[in-house]
Amino acid sequence: MKITQNRMDRGFFKYQEEFEAKALEVLRSGWYVLGREVESFEQEFAAYTGAGYCVGLASGLDALWLAFRVLGIGSGDEVIVQANTYIASVMGITINGAVPVFVEPDRYFNMDADRIEEKITERTRAILVVHLYGQASNMQPIVRLCEKYDLRLVEDCAQSHGACFDGKMTGTFGDIGCFSFYPSKNVGGFGDGGAIVTDNARIASDMKMYRNYGSEKRYYNKVVGANSRLDELQAGLLRVRLSHIQELTDERRRLAERYNSSLHNPAITLPEVRTHADSVWHQYVITCEHRQALIDYLNEKEVGTIIHYPIPPHLSEAYASLGYGQGSFPITEHYADTVLSLPMYNGMTEEEQSYVIDTLNSYSRA
Ligand SMILES: Cc1ncc(COP(=O)(O)O)c(C=O)c1O
Structure with missing residues (x-):
């Protein structure tokens, strides 16, 4: 699939x-x-x-x-x-x-x-x-x-x-x-x-x-x-x-809840939601220390992912004039190296999500 x-x-x-x-x-x-x-x-x-x-x-x-x-x-x-x-x-x-x-x-x-x-x-x-x-x-x-x-x-x-x-x-x-x-x-x-x-x-x-x-x-x-x-x-x-926004948001929340309760692979860390806050799950973003290996595996299984975002603004060429470099914002840079957005969209079927979940749960780093 x-x-x-x-x-x-x-x-x-x-x-x-x-x-x-x-x-x-x-x-x-x-x-x-x-x-x-x-x-x-x-x-x-x-x-x-x-x-x-x-x-x-x-x-x-x-x-x-x-x-x-x-x-x-x-x-x-x-x-x-x-x-x-x-x-x-x-x-x-x-x-x-x-x-x-x-x-x-x-x-x-x-x-x-x-x-x-x-x-x-x-x-x-x-x-x-x-x-x-x-x-x-x-x-x-x-x-x-x-x-x-x-x-x-x-x-x-x-x-x-x-x-x-x-x-x-x-x-x-x-x-x-x-x-x-x-x-x-x-x-x-x-x-x-x-x-x-x-x-x-x-x-x-x-x-x-x-x-x-x-x-x-x-x-x-x-x-x-x-x-x-x-x-x-x-x-x-x-x-x-x-x-239709309520229905669309509820659907995203259901998808996120299913990821939350079904994904259990120690190689990945799931997103957390703060007390007093809620999320409309524009993206479902996990982190993974050896991200490229995971992406390669998911590509092979035809599960698409996106990195939001691989280059933080302070390291972007467009902002070279601000004078920052690698190490200026280590937490941000670590996120840029480890975040990965899983498939998440309105109209995602149960079968599609099951495939993503099973594929991720079966992953182990070679
Ligand atoms: C956090 C954030 N700010 C601003 C924008 C810019 O929005 P637009 O693409 O409509 O210019 C985007 C979207 O791409 C975004 O994700």
Whole structure:
């Protein structure tokens, strides 16, 4: 049996009729950018997260860099971010000329709240929390630090749609929550898309201005903005996906529970979920000390896996100018060398998952 790490087509076929009907409705409407579908999606997504406002954007990266732009964070400012994130989190900071200050992760792959305070300087303006792999970060101490030092709090929720800490949804703890609707995400579109959520009306209206060339009124441009509009087709299709989000999240949770209870190979370590937090299992990430041998074995058995992520941002060529090297963030680097994401997708059959479980349980290093 051949199993890939993700199957985005399954998520489409699950609600095929609804997606196709919505696509035709939008195509036939004659209105394709910033219209009824985007407005409805924004209202529905804000209501889903519990935030006051949602603004649809063209991608998760745009949500991040525009968040810092709207907050007035730029050249000379420092933003604290976890070191083991997808590079887009860091680009959201540096596109504005601000400096990323990296913090090592905890054993749940999220920012280690105990290591933040030592990184705060007089230049620190914000903390960017990334709810990596779908699990909520340890928000209580992070919110307290932001209050103590008067820092802005931005959340990267590209992987955490619907994940909660103490019952409150990720994206609603700070000033701005940033989301991606890239097709593989838990709320995935059929192309690129993103959004921010906020409780602050001013931030929401500024974001609407920035996403549309910096104009509130056509051809009157107040600031140098971007073209970062969620289009009507994506918004319509995202409304369909969002209407099924509980079912989709429950399915991922069932898959994760089955991995948790059925995988028992001492060569691998299973992911843990923090008390007070939950996970929407964007990825199911194990660690394995001799990872390449395991990958080779799984490839041979046609079980696909992905490494999220093999090169941490501080070691990426793109950030060579920051001056870090091997050994700068050992915990992060160790994760980069040992993490492995198992197949996890909506529409995964019991038979497929059994095959992955049996294959992994039968593994022993030669
Ligand atoms: C943690 C994280 N942040 C930001 C992004 C960027 O989102 P997008 O691909 O929509 O630009 C992604 C997704 O790729 C991500 O996983």
